[in-house]
Amino acid sequence: MTSNHESGGRLSPAEGRSSLTLTIDDEPVQAFAGETVATVLLALGRRAFRYTDRFHAPRGLFCGMGVCFDCLVTVDGQPNVRACMTPVRAGMVIETGERVDA
């Protein structure tokens, strides 16, 4: 493994990158301005963003450009938001479908 990425797969930081704090499933999480919700979840090692209705199968990021609607999470109480299309904001509250079994 080469060393030009930090833990979680983030590449070496750009100068002046500004961090912010948001909440994912009741836990405070650090993220960086410019990242999407999908990026933050993947950097935490969270591959499954939700479980499907019919087969209770895990789903995560697939198309990465807003077309497939697989990466849905709840953002500030609004359900079915595409994680790949949603830039993070300080104080944002994100709930993933992983809480179904919790």
Next chain:
Amino acid sequence: MPELIELAVVGAGPAGLAAAAEASDLGVPVTLIDIFPQPGGQYFKQTPAELGGEPDEHARPLFQAADRKDVRAITETAVWGIFAEEDCYLLCLYGPPGTPRRLHARKILLAPGAHDLPVPFPGWTLPGVMTAGAALNLVKHQRLLPGRRILLSGTGPLQLILAQRLIDAGGEVVAVLDANPFPWRGWRHAPAAWGQWERLAEGWAAWRTMRRARTPLRWSHVVRRAEGSGQVERAVIGAVQGDAVETVAVDTICLGHGFTPAVQLARQAGCQQRYDPGQGVYLPVRDEWLQTTLPGLFVAGDGAGIGGKDVALWEGRLAALGAAGQLGRPVAPDRVARVQRELARQRRFAAVLLALFPASAHLGDLLTDDTVLCRCEEITVGEIRRVIDEGATTLNAVRMVTRAGMGRCQGRMCGGPVIELLARALGQPVETLGEVTPRPPVIPVPLDGLLEEEL
């Protein structure tokens, strides 16, 4: 009454940006509408400034065009329907608060682009299986390595570019599988590649990076199955045709089998479509100005058939010249001739790439009865086969009985695979099986978003 504008350009990728620049050069005020916060589309997607991004230098003149006074950009906004009225079109928009919900446009230039061609196989819904486009966006524009042990499966030179990006970022690319055989006959196409030095150099540099990292490139190979609990942990790979398989440990699989055009809006508006056997999809019929069968409605770029960035740029310019001419602006014949010449040259090269690296005809062999075909409604291959056995003979019939294609993505993922399954089962060509009836909204919009005024 909605505001009346002269020209609406829908989509701010290569085609839309080039069209906006060309139209504005001729004195046509442009309204440029795009779903993303920043212009660029997928090819010229901009890395957020907060993550250290700077616009691609090739794209800088295009972005400057988007900033002109007579170009009004409406961002983070979807166009969910287009309706012909007496002497203009009604566009229905949904965007952030304050965005107009309706516009009247004398002319419309659609530049909706494309997305990665969905190629289903057992396990393709597991987290960690993603499109090549998703992986490229992560590593290039989100500055995140999408995984540690990454397998690429698909076809064509874009896979090499993605492999290079992942390797440069410190990822381990286990292998690159190309579903097509090595293009031995590629030399025959040398005349069409003449002059494409920049792209040939890009491909060569990517190949060298793979060589240095000892990443194998395996021709006529494909991922046959993805396995894992909760996310992908193993890929079963093998020759496209044949039974021999091997299992490799991976945490990420990137699928890059090519692209499929975003034809939904043109279809919903009522443009006549024609089946294109080369691309395997229905495409809007266009005249020499790239005008559809609806007068004053043009389509440019990948959304009218996959040609890539350079074809899109020149098509955007040509369609803009056509629209400007219809709006009464004087269009210089030498400019038209130059644009047509460049477009023809770029189309020749695009045709070579498509001929050498087509979507393999054998990918349908990978499907098993328990493969989920419709990702949204979770409809399996077995369920669709049963409906066909019971007598369904059209795409609409399969759709209505099973709900395949009626979920949130509105068939963008499973539309092609379902129709291919139907064609195989019935032994009939795809073009005899009908199209899905398009209905607005062509993209999911909250109920109150359909209203003419914000609540």
